Amino acid sequence: MKEPRRGVLRVLFVAAEAVPWIKSGGLGDVMGALPRELFNLGHEVATVLPLFASVDRIEAGLELLATIHVRFLGNDFPTRIFAASYPRSECRALFIENQYYFERTGIYDDPLTGKPWPDDDERWFFFQIALLELVRQTDMQPDLIVCSDWHTALIPALLRIRHQENRALQQTRSVLSLHNLGYQGVLPAVSITKLGLPRELLFPLSPFEFYGQLNCLKAGISFADEVVTVSPTYAREICTVELGHGLDGVLRQHGERVRGILNGIDVEEWNPATDPLLEEPFSSSHLPRKAGNRPRLLREFGLDPGFGGPVLAMVTRLTGQKGMNILAGCLDRLLQRDLRLVILGSGEAQFEKFLSDVAAAHPERMAVRVGYSEALAHLIYAGSDFFLMPSRYEPCGLSQMYSMRYGTLPVVHATGGLKDTVIPFLEDTDRATGFAFEDYNAEALLEAVDTALSAWRNPRAMRRLQKNAMKQDFSWAHSAKLYEELFFQVCEHSRWGE
Ligand code: ADP
Numbered sequence: 001m002k003e004p005r006r007g008v009l010r011v012l013f014v015a016a017e018a019v020p021w022i023k024s025g026g027l028g029d030v031m032g033a034l035p036r037e038l039f040n041l042g043h044e045v046a047t048v049l050p051l052f053a054s055v056d057r058i059e060a061g062l063e064l065l066a067t068i069h070v071r072f073l074g075n076d077f078p079t080r081i082f083a084a085s086y087p088r089s090e091c092r093a094l095f096i097e098n099q100y101y102f103e104r105t106g107i108y109d110d111p112l113t114g115k116p117w118p119d120d121d122e123r124w125f126f127f128q129i130a131l132l133e134l135v136r137q138t139d140m141q142p143d144l145i146v147c148s149d150w151h152t153a154l155i156p157a158l159l160r161i162r163h164q165e166n167r168a169l170q171q172t173r174s175v176l177s178l179h180n181l182g183y184q185g186v187l188p189a190v191s192i193t194k195l196g197l198p199r200e201l202l203f204p205l206s207p208f209e210f211y212g213q214l215n216c217l218k219a220g221i222s223f224a225d226e227v228v229t230v231s232p233t234y235a236r237e238i239c240t241v242e243l244g245h246g247l248d249g250v251l252r253q254h255g256e257r258v259r260g261i262l263n264g265i266d267v268e269e270w271n272p273a274t275d276p277l278l279e280e281p282f283s284s285s286h287l288p289r290k291a292g293n294r295p296r297l298l299r300e301f302g303l304d305p306g307f308g309g310p311v312l313a314m315v316t317r318l319t320g321q322k323g324m325n326i327l328a329g330c331l332d333r334l335l336q337r338d339l340r341l342v343i344l345g346s347g348e349a350q351f352e353k354f355l356s357d358v359a360a361a362h363p364e365r366m367a368v369r370v371g372y373s374e375a376l377a378h379l380i381y382a383g384s385d386f387f388l389m390p391s392r393y394e395p396c397g398l399s400q401m402y403s404m405r406y407g408t409l410p411v412v413h414a415t416g417g418l419k420d421t422v423i424p425f426l427e428d429t430d431r432a433t434g435f436a437f438e439d440y441n442a443e444a445l446l447e448a449v450d451t452a453l454s455a456w457r458n459p460r461a462m463r464r465l466q467k468n469a470m471k472q473d474f475s476w477a478h479s480a481k482l483y484e485e486l487f488f489q490v491c492e493h494s495r496w497g498e
Helices: 026-040 120-137 155-161 216-223 232-237 248-253 284-300 324-334 349-361 374-383 399-405 416-421 442-456 459-471 477-492
Strands: 010-014 044-050 063-072 075-085 092-096 144-148 173-178 213-215 226-229 258-260 311-318 340-347 366-370 386-389 409-413 435-437
Touching: 010 026, 010 120, 026 044, 026 144, 026 477, 044 120, 063 120, 075 120, 092 120, 120 155, 144 155, 144 477, 155 173, 155 216, 173 216, 173 477, 213 216, 216 248, 226 477, 232 258, 232 416, 284 311, 284 340, 284 374, 284 459, 311 349, 311 374, 311 399, 324 349, 324 442, 340 349, 340 374, 349 366, 374 399, 386 399, 386 442, 399 409, 399 416, 399 459, 409 416, 409 442, 409 459, 435 442, 442 459
Parallel strands: 010 044, 010 144, 044 092, 144 173, 173 226, 226 258, 311 340, 311 386, 340 366, 386 409, 409 435
Antiparallel strands: 063 075, 075 092
16 A cells, blocks of 8 residues: 555646647646646656657757557557656656657647648547556556546546556546647547447447547546646536537536636746846836837837837637637727737638738738747737737636736636636726626627727826736746645545545
């Protein structure tokens, strides 16, 4: 038997991304910060990732840790495991190598088609099976495996079904972390056999079954010891028909195990006073210096650097979730205001084209950069005045927190984590940190922008808003403690009665 569980926790995070190695969105940021925070609280923590082509092996300082054997689809895959350390930390990241499945550009989608890889089931099944083999063959004995989103959501089921008799894994609990319920890993029913599980497990209404197909996230919710999502409001919203993406019933059924803990941000990485990517660093006590970043931002986007009015910005995945439809519904009217709009984003081709076309029609007012650029993102957070986030739904959202930290006021749809992090001007003028609208439509978005523009015309109000925003504490310290407590509880009380 192992020692009593309160004390040092042994936690393995498993995810598709983690900064600084792999990032497509907020999940990467969270996995770059939360494991390190828990490590700093004195726990044994590591993060396991696929060794994607984008990971620079030399820059990351990868070292060969072990070679394990993974049986998958009837073959034996000798699989190398590499290790690296988190920046500014001894917390470790482990990388599972498989040249065939992971040595491709594009984490989730094939960049040539813009669509998910056709062998997505095999890629992620291999990753999850390899992770469990890694734990078993190196006798890690983690107390807890924390899975993130559908790519790793079958681990709880594999633990219960395939590894229950396995000494190395018997005591291991699982937590499923939901970063976005919109992506569930719905795969052909027959895929379940590639996992080494019998097809019969996919009977109607079973934990795996979703309208005749395999739903990885549903299986994760059903088998995990605990389900956690990234903001308290989103935890409530996903139990409703409107935002449950078809899994609200399952989530309601497991309601008492579904919690919301707000994400934090890495306040060292995102610090306007020390950010090397800025033209002019600044802080809330040297706010006028923020304006030093504006001309460079406008120049980068090919706009007149001398423009003195409000600059609105977006840094986003270009998808329906991010509110592209309602933005499209008011963009022409928005551009009639005396403002400049800059957008950095990539995603669905229809939105990339639409925004580029509108920008081409209004070259002096709006500019779009299609692509992904960490450096430009930092400059945008620093150099603009307002940050638009009209998301239809938003599990947590990090961008609004970055923008507030950089004194750029968010204009958001009041949903999910946006509701939990932005204090709207019209609700509490003294404490306000941004602007929010309730109804999800173009009119409401435009109205919120107009409120923001009227604040812009009042420099004192604007300064107070910016200072309020910059004062917010979005660091991980508080949330990491909540995770720690949650993990202790999961280890102390198994839902399976062991
Ligand atoms: P999501 O995870 O849904 O994409 P979040 O707001 O939680 O949304 O996190 C988005 C993260 O990805 C932020 O760090 C944001 O700056 C970054 N990001 C999104 N698109 C781009 C882009 N095109 N270039 C650079 N950074 C981006």
